[in-house]
Amino acid sequence: MLIERESSRRRTWLQLLASETEPTTGVRAAMASTFDSKYAEGRPGSRYHGGCEIVDELEVLAISRARDLFGADHVDVQPLSGSAANLAVHAAFAQPGDPVLALRLEHGGHQTHGSRANFSGRWFSPLHYEVRRDTELVDYDQVRELALVHRPRMLVAGATTYSRSFDYPLLREIADEAECILLVDAAHLAGHVAAGLLPSPVPHADVVTFSTNKVFRGPRGGVILARAEHADALRKAVHPFIQGGPSMHAIAAKAVAFHDAGTREFATYAGAAVRNAGDLADALTARGLRVVSGGTDTHLAVVDVEALGISGTEAQDRLNRSGIVVDKAVLPFDERPVAEGSGIRIGTPAATSRGLTPEMIPAVADAMLAAMTTDDLSTHDRIHREIRGFACG
Numbered sequence: 001m002l003i004e005r006e007s008s009r010r011r012t013w014l015q016l017l018a019s020e021t022e023p024t025t026g027v028r029a030a031m032a033s034t035f036d037s038k039y040a041e042g043r044p045g046s047r048y049h050g051g052c053e054i055v056d057e058l059e060v061l062a063i064s065r066a067r068d069l070f071g072a073d074h075v076d077v078q079p080l081s082g083s084a085a086n087l088a089v090h091a092a093f094a095q096p097g098d099p100v101l102a103l104r105l106e107h108g109g110h111q112t113h114g115s116r117a118n119f120s121g122r123w124f125s126p127l128h129y130e131v132r133r134d135t136e137l138v139d140y141d142q143v144r145e146l147a148l149v150h151r152p153r154m155l156v157a158g159a160t161t162y163s164r165s166f167d168y169p170l171l172r173e174i175a176d177e178a179e180c181i182l183l184v185d186a187a188h189l190a191g192h193v194a195a196g197l198l199p200s201p202v203p204h205a206d207v208v209t210f211s212t213n214k215v216f217r218g219p220r221g222g223v224i225l226a227r228a229e230h231a232d233a234l235r236k237a238v239h240p241f242i243q244g245g246p247s248m249h250a251i252a253a254k255a256v257a258f259h260d261a262g263t264r265e266f267a268t269y270a271g272a273a274v275r276n277a278g279d280l281a282d283a284l285t286a287r288g289l290r291v292v293s294g295g296t297d298t299h300l301a302v303v304d305v306e307a308l309g310i311s312g313t314e315a316q317d318r319l320n321r322s323g324i325v326v327d328k329a330v331l332p333f334d335e336r337p338v339a340e341g342s343g344i345r346i347g348t349p350a351a352t353s354r355g356l357t358p359e360m361i362p363a364v365a366d367a368m369l370a371a372m373t374t375d376d377l378s379t380h381d382r383i384h385r386e387i388r389g390f391a392c393g
């Protein structure tokens with residue numbers, strides 16, 4: 001019953017959550033396969049359990065596909081999530097108390113990049129760079145200054161509420177000057193990299209982590225890519241330091257996704273998601289809203305709703321009542337409390353997978369404005385009925 005209700009919600013609400021997509025039937029089939037019951041603690045060829053011949057082949061296949069796709073020396077497909085991958089990287093390279101430099105959460109960073117509520121901020125000493133006030137782009141001068149003054153163990157690039165790519169050659173240069181490890185958390189960007197839409201961090205970073213369940217369109221799970229010299233430390237950090245047995249069904253589904261991400265069809269989907277996000281950001285701008293950093297290079301955009309006189313939370317609620325699912329967002333230099341925020345984060349991968357086209361964007365933007373500018377429930381109901389025609393079903 002709850003499963004049916006959730007499938008129906010996904011079909012009848014327009015899904016504009018930046019972190020979600022619609023997995024393919026191949027990924028779903030692998031997730032539902034019998035691999036979910038196989039215990040395979042250890043690594044291919046050296047497991048703690050019997051009967052691992054087939055899962056050994058499976059994990060080797062997943063690794064070799066990821067290696068081909070991203071051109072990385074070391075690949076680990078066992079991390080249970082993107083956050084677990086980041087924990088393992090901290091465990092491999094830093095000791096408790098060591099300084100780690102990353103983008104501030106309120107400026108687009110992630111919990112695992114030094115938030116006090118997370119291991120990264122509790123067990124390590126977080127340092128944060130920000131975006132510039134004028135451009136709302138990462139302030140690389142500040143990154144360099146903080147790196148040279150504080151000599152962090154790791155420099156972390158990557159973000160969750162930031163619509164731009166990063167300057168990887170420049171970050172490499174800074175990491176070399178400060179003699180620290182460069183971790184690129186590509187959770188939101190791995191799909192664009194695989195599709196050739198954005199530059200790859202792999203040649204520049206010591207380590208790249210990502211979640212396979214975002215634009216990448218794989219199962220829930222994480223991946224670590226790294227230079228060969230870091231393989232041993234990273235492998236031990238994942239198992240046995242932070243994890244026991246891997247999710248072999250997720251590894252099967254990752255193998256499917258690594259194959260799919262190399263296809264023309266995937267590049268078309270990722271490109272369409274980026275185009276839809278850019279068009280929607282422009283359409284909202286044309287209707288009087290401000291888009292952070294003036295636009296997007298990716299599948300997501302951060303939109304300031306202050307002009308409407310409502311908070312991010314209110315915008316999220318009004319949109320949700322009108323059949324449109326988004327996240328509230330805290331903006332750089334936001335004056336509202338973090339629990340409310342002054343913005344929303346929109347993203348297009350799920351809706352694009354369900355058939356959202358550029359022709360639908362003006363109507364979606366109109367519906368969003370109409371939903372956010374009223375508190376009237378019957379108007380929200382009417383918008384919800386109208387929105388069902390767009391990328392739903």
Ligand SMILES: *Cc1c(COP(=O)(O)O)cnc(C)c1O
Binds near residue numbers: 019110185187
């Ligand atoms: C989503 C995200 C993660 C964490 O991913 P989970 O798989 O949900 O743990 C880590 N870093 C960034 C930048 C993200 O956007």
